[in-house]
Amino acid sequence: MKLNKIAIALLAVAAAPLSANAGVTISPLLLGYHYSEGADDEQNDLFKSGYDTSAPGEARNDGIYKENGLYTGAALGVELTPSTQFQVEYGVSNTDGVSENTDMEFDVEQETISGNFLIGTEEFTGYTDSALKPYVLVGAGRSKIEIENQDALPITNTTEANQQGQVVPAGTLVSESTDTIGNLGLGAMYRINDALSLRGEARAIHNFDQNWWEGMALAGLEVVLGGHLAPTVAVPPMEEPEVVxxxxxxxxxxxxxxxxxxxxxxxxxxxxxxxxxxxxxxxxxxPITVDVTDELKMELRVFFDNDKSVIKSQYQPEIAKVAEKMREYPNSTARIEGHASKTGPSARYNQRLSEARAMAVKSMLTNEFGVAPNRLSTIGYGYDRPIAPNDTEEGRAMNRRVYAIITGDKTMTVDQTKDMVIQ
Structure with a gap:
């Protein structure tokens, strides 16, 4: 199908550049139930068998409507904010077509491709640490319906002698329509961890060209490449020192x-x-002035929930303090170490989790507070460097951490005092 080829090409072209960035989402399989009964009358008027299969003297061109059925699809998206994303979705619904006036049956294939905005309710209520993320879906696209006969159809009512007894072969395209559609729905994501989410949704679909409504309920699994976008944290303005x-x-x-x-x-x-x-x-x-070098050395500790790399809100002010100091000391650098407790399925899984935790702190310093990425280095140690026993819950909680060391210096011109030692 032409629409099928276009959809596959769009997903392939979009996936290549986006997959290297954080906030790229992929739903490799969406399963749903496609409800079409509300449009039976309109479809009967639009779709016709195209062949006169009635007895002589009873000529008619029977209408066809599409039955409800299974919907399968896939989607590729990019997060625009921590709770809102734009997705390109492609799906197919294969069901039977029924003619009310005869016992003939048809095969109906409906292909859709659409662009949808998934707008999280946290855009209006504020970001929370809850794993459940409700959203509203709004979008538009194209729908193509093709109808083929399941069995051969004999042509019985014709005045041309050379067509008497002819048969329309099974699998012949008898009717089709390509239309503009709009999508409106409600759904929710349940974040299993920073990379995987379960998705459930109820959707209403309006066919603008034919003026009918369809419905859909679907569920699927969403994968996030590079981790979700971090929420914006307001940095308190720096207070001007009081001059006495x-x-x-x-x-x-x-x-x-x-x-x-x-x-x-x-x-x-x-x-x-x-x-x-x-x-x-x-x-x-x-007074005689001298140049004095002031050295900076500070530490940062951030602890994480089990199997998570999301920074909890209670640590965001501490990260803001680090960013403020690094602005004060322009040549300062930070070494960010990620660690995990020994509870994951494998050493490789814990290694990746520790790296993700270190990257989460680096991303917040860079994206939210403007610290240059080349001043920050990250490394993950998996569970190789515990600071507490891993056989207790308290010990494991201490080991799920990021530890950062921030160092640097700055030179200041000050008045020399009599007790000052000049190197």
Missing amino acids: ETPVIDVDPIDEDMDSDGDGVYDSMDQCPNTPMNKVVDERGC
Whole structure:
């Protein structure tokens, strides 16, 4: 079928560039029940057998309607926000066609391809840690229905002698229609983990060209490549430091040999009066400045639920503090280590889980707080480096973690003090 080839080509072309990015979704198999009974009358008027199989004197062109049946499909999508995505879906429904006036039966194939927005309710209520993610589906596309006869049809009522006794072979296309459709539905995703979700949905389908309604209930499994998009976390604005002005005290002219501020320079030559006692000054009585290197070393610990790589909201402020420090120290870097407890199905599975946890922290620092990716390195250790025994729940909870070390330095110009050691 031409529509079939177009759908396969669209899915193949779209999958190649998207599969390398986070937030790409694939539903490899969608199973559903396609309800068509509400359109029986309209289909009877549209689809005709095309052949006169009645007895002589009773000529008619029988109408055909499509029965309810199984729907199978697949979908490819990309997340636009952490709770909303756009999908391209292709599906097929193969059922029987029935003619009310005869006992003839037909094969009906309906192919659909559509683009749908799955808009999560969290767009309006706010993001939560719940595994259940309800959504509203809105979309449009094309539907193609083809009808073939199951059995050979004898032509009995004709005035042309050379057609008497002819037979229409089984499998002949007797009627078809290609129409524009719109989709409207309600559904929910249940996230098993950060990569897999179960999907259930009820959908109404409107045929705009023929003005009839169909219905569908479907379920399937959704796979996410690269992990879900992380929710946006608001970063509190940096507070401007309060500037306290030191009052200038006017000193009455006195003896030239007097040193009022005790900096070793007589008042008559002191161009910077009232210098604090601990400051080192030059021959003018003004503070001497030096460059001082301030080193940064801080740690970050994030703990995860079993078999999860989603960062819980309670750790997001800690990650925000790390981002703030890394902005303050522009040359600082972070080494992010991911770890797992020894509860997964295999060492390879736990290795990938530990890497995903490290990448989740890196993604939040990069995507939400603007830290350059080349300043962050990640590594996963699986369950090779536990910090607590894995034979207790408390120990396993301690081992499901990310540990990050942030280091760097910055140079500041400050007034030299008498107790300062200059290297």
